[in-house]
Amino acid sequence: MKQSKSISSWLLISPYLVHILFFVLFPVGFSLFLSFHEWNIISPMEFVGLSNYEKLLQDQYFLKSLRNTLVFLAIHIPLQIVIALGLAVMLNQKIWFRGFFRGSFFMPVVVSGVVVTVLWQQLYGYEMGSINMLLNKLGFEKVGWLTDPLWAMPSIAIMATWKNVGLYIILFLVGLQSVPRSLYEASSLEGATSWQQFWHITLPVINPTMIMVMILSTIGGFSLFIEPYVMTGGGPLNSTLSSVLYIYKQGFFYYHMGYAATLGLILALIILLVVFIQRTVIENKQS
Amino acid sequence: MKKILFYLLLGVSAFAFLYPFIWMVSASLSEERSINSVTLLPLSFTFIHYIKLYQSIPIWGAFLNSVFVATLVTFGVLVFSSMAGYALAKHRFKGRNLLFYFLLFTMTLPFQLTLIPNYILMVEFGWTNSFAALIVPGLLNAFAILLFRQHFLSIPQDLIDAARIDGCNEFRILFQVLWPVSVPTLITVGIITFMTTWNDVLWPIIVIREEKLMTMPQLVTLFAVGGRSMGQIGMKLASATLLAMPIIIAYLIFQKHFIQSMAASGQKE
Numbered sequence: 001m002k003q004s005k006s007i008s009s010w011l012l013i014s015p016y017l018v019h020i021l022f023f024v025l026f027p028v029g030f031s032l033f034l035s036f037h038e039w040n041i042i043s044p045m046e047f048v049g050l051s052n053y054e055k056l057l058q059d060q061y062f063l064k065s066l067r068n069t070l071v072f073l074a075i076h077i078p079l080q081i082v083i084a085l086g087l088a089v090m091l092n093q094k095i096w097f098r099g100f101f102r103g104s105f106f107m108p109v110v111v112s113g114v115v116v117t118v119l120w121q122q123l124y125g126y127e128m129g130s131i132n133m134l135l136n137k138l139g140f141e142k143v144g145w146l147t148d149p150l151w152a153m154p155s156i157a158i159m160a161t162w163k164n165v166g167l168y169i170i171l172f173l174v175g176l177q178s179v180p181r182s183l184y185e186a187s188s189l190e191g192a193t194s195w196q197q198f199w200h201i202t203l204p205v206i207n208p209t210m211i212m213v214m215i216l217s218t219i220g221g222f223s224l225f226i227e228p229y230v231m232t233g234g235g236p237l238n239s240t241l242s243s244v245l246y247i248y249k250q251g252f253f254y255y256h257m258g259y260a261a262t263l264g265l266i267l268a269l270i271i272l273l274v275v276f277i278q279r280t281v282i283e284n285k286q287s
Numbered sequence: 288m289k290k291i292l293f294y295l296l297l298g299v300s301a302f303a304f305l306y307p308f309i310w311m312v313s314a315s316l317s318e319e320r321s322i323n324s325v326t327l328l329p330l331s332f333t334f335i336h337y338i339k340l341y342q343s344i345p346i347w348g349a350f351l352n353s354v355f356v357a358t359l360v361t362f363g364v365l366v367f368s369s370m371a372g373y374a375l376a377k378h379r380f381k382g383r384n385l386l387f388y389f390l391l392f393t394m395t396l397p398f399q400l401t402l403i404p405n406y407i408l409m410v411e412f413g414w415t416n417s418f419a420a421l422i423v424p425g426l427l428n429a430f431a432i433l434l435f436r437q438h439f440l441s442i443p444q445d446l447i448d449a450a451r452i453d454g455c456n457e458f459r460i461l462f463q464v465l466w467p468v469s470v471p472t473l474i475t476v477g478i479i480t481f482m483t484t485w486n487d488v489l490w491p492i493i494v495i496r497e498e499k500l501m502t503m504p505q506l507v508t509l510f511a512v513g514g515r516s517m518g519q520i521g522m523k524l525a526s527a528t529l530l531a532m533p534i535i536i537a538y539l540i541f542q543k544h545f546i547q548s549m550a551a552s553g554q555k556e
Contacts (some may be wrong), residue, residue, distance in 0.1 A: 034403065119308075
C-alpha cells in the first residue's frame with residue numbers, strides 16, 4: 001500500500017521533473033558551458049576560455065544597455081508608484097462607477113505589448129502624433145518623443161507605466177483594504193488630518209506592496225524587448241537599446257551564441273543582485 | 288465642489304487609459320488620408336485596411352495558430368501543474384520538501400538566463416519552425432504549481448481519504464474529486480496562462496521563421512517592423528486592433544476573474 005502510494009506520488013510529479021530537467025537544469029548548466037565557447041550553431045564549437053567575459057567587461061553596448069535600463073527605472077518606478085497609489089486611494093473610497101474606473105485602468109494590462117507599442121508609436125509621432133498635436137494646441141513645442149535620444153527612453157518608460165499601472169492599482173487596493181478602519185477613526189478623533197493619516201497609517205501598512213511593485217517594475221525594466229524592437233530598433237544613438245534586445249541581436253543577428261549566453265548569464269546575476277539589494281535595504285530601513 | 292473635482296480627476300484618468308484604444312479602432316476604420324485628423328470617431332468610414340490586411344498577411348491563420356497554441360498550453364498547464372501541486376500538497380514522499388524549495392528557487396530565475404540555451408535545445412530537438420517549440424516548453428510552470436499546491440493544502444484530507452476507500456486511484460482523485468472543488472484556482476491559472484501565452488512574442492520570434500506557423504503577436508510585430516506596412520498606418524492599426532480584440536472581449540466578459548487572477552499573480556514576489 002505505502003509502496004504503491006509513493007510510486008503514484010512520483011508519477012504525479014514526473015512531468016514536472018522531466019520539464020525542469022530540460023527547460024531549467026539543462027539551460028542553466030548549458031549557458032555556463034556556452035559562456036566559455038564561441039559557437040555559431042553551424043560550425044563546431046570552439047573553446048575560448050574567459051574571453052567572452054573579458055569582452056563583456058569592455059562592451060560599450062552592454063554597458064549602454066544597462067545605463068538605459070537605469071534611465072528607464074529612474075522614471076518608471078516613481079511614476080508607477082505615485083500614479084498607482086494615487087488612483088488606488090481614490091478608488092478605495094465609496095464612489096460611483098467604481099467598477100468602470102477600475103476596469104478602464106486595467107484594460108492596457110491585458111493586451112499584448114505589441115498592441116501597445118504599435119499604438120503608441122502613432123501617438124508619439126512627431127508631425128501627426130496625437131500627443132504632439134495636443135501639445136501644439138496648448139501652445140507648447142513639439143517633442144521628438146521617439147527620435148530625440150534624450151526623450152526616447154523616457155517615452156518608453158511613460159508608455160510602460162500606462163501599460164502596467166492598472167495591475168499595481170489592484171495590488172495597492174488589496175494592500176489598502178488591509179488597513180483597519182478603526183485606526184482611521186481613532187486618529188480622526190485625535191484630530192489627525194487626512195494627510196497625516198495617509199503618511200502615518202496608510203503608508204506603513206502598504207509598505208510590503210510598495211516593495212513588491214518596485215521589484216516587479218525592476219524585473220520588468222530589465223526585460224524590455226518588444227518596446228524598443230518595434231518602436232526604435234534600439235535607437236536613436238542606442239538610447240533605447242535594452243539588455244534583452246542586445247542579447248537578441250548578439251544571438252540571432254550575429255549568431256554569437258557563446259557571447260549571447262554570457263550576456264544572459266551576467267544579466268541574470270545583475271537582476272538577482274539588484275532585487276536582493278532592494279529587498280535588504282528596504283527591510284533594514286523598516287526595522 | 289471637492290466632489291466634482293474628485294470625479295473630474297478620475298474621469299480624466301479613465302479617459303487617458305481608454306482613449307488610445309478608441310483612437311486605435313477609429314483610426315483603423317478611417318481612410319488613410321484622414322487618419323491624422325481622427326480625434327474620437329472614425330472619419331470617412333471604411334473597412335479597406337482590414338481587407339488589405341487579410342490579403343497581404345495570413346492574419347486569419349495566425350489567429351488560429353494563436354488559439355491552438357494558447358489552448359493547448361493552458362490545458363497542459365492545468366493538468367500537469369495540478370498534478371505536481373497535488374503531490375506536493377497532499378502526498379508524503381522522500382524529497383518532497385527539497386523539491387518544494389527547489390520550485391521556489393526556480394521561480395526567481397530570470398528568463399534571460401535560459402533564453403539562449405532553450406533556443407539551442409529547440410535546434411537540437413529539431414523543433415524550430417514547429418508548434419512543439421511554442422507549446423512544450425510552456426506546458427508547466429512553477430507559479431501554477433505553487434497556486435495549486437496552496438489551494439490543495441486547504442482541502443480537507445477526509446475528502447481524499449474517502450475517495451481512496453472507494454477505490455479511486457490518485458489520478459481519479461485529482462481530476463474527479465479535487466478539480467470540481469477547485470474551479471476558482473483553475474480559472475485563475477487558466478486566465479494567467481492563456482493571457483501570457485496569447486501575448487508572448489519574444490519566444491515565438493526566436494523559434495519560428497515560417498510565416499504560416501506564426502502566432503498573431505509575432506505576425507503583427509513583423510508586419511509593423513518590416514517594410515510591408517511602410518506608410519500604411521491604417522493597416523498597422525488594423526492588425527493591432529485584431530490582435531487586441533479577442534483578449535479585450537474575453538476581458539469584458541470575465542472582467543472580475545481577470546482582475547482577481549492578475550492580483551494573485553502579483554503575490555508571487
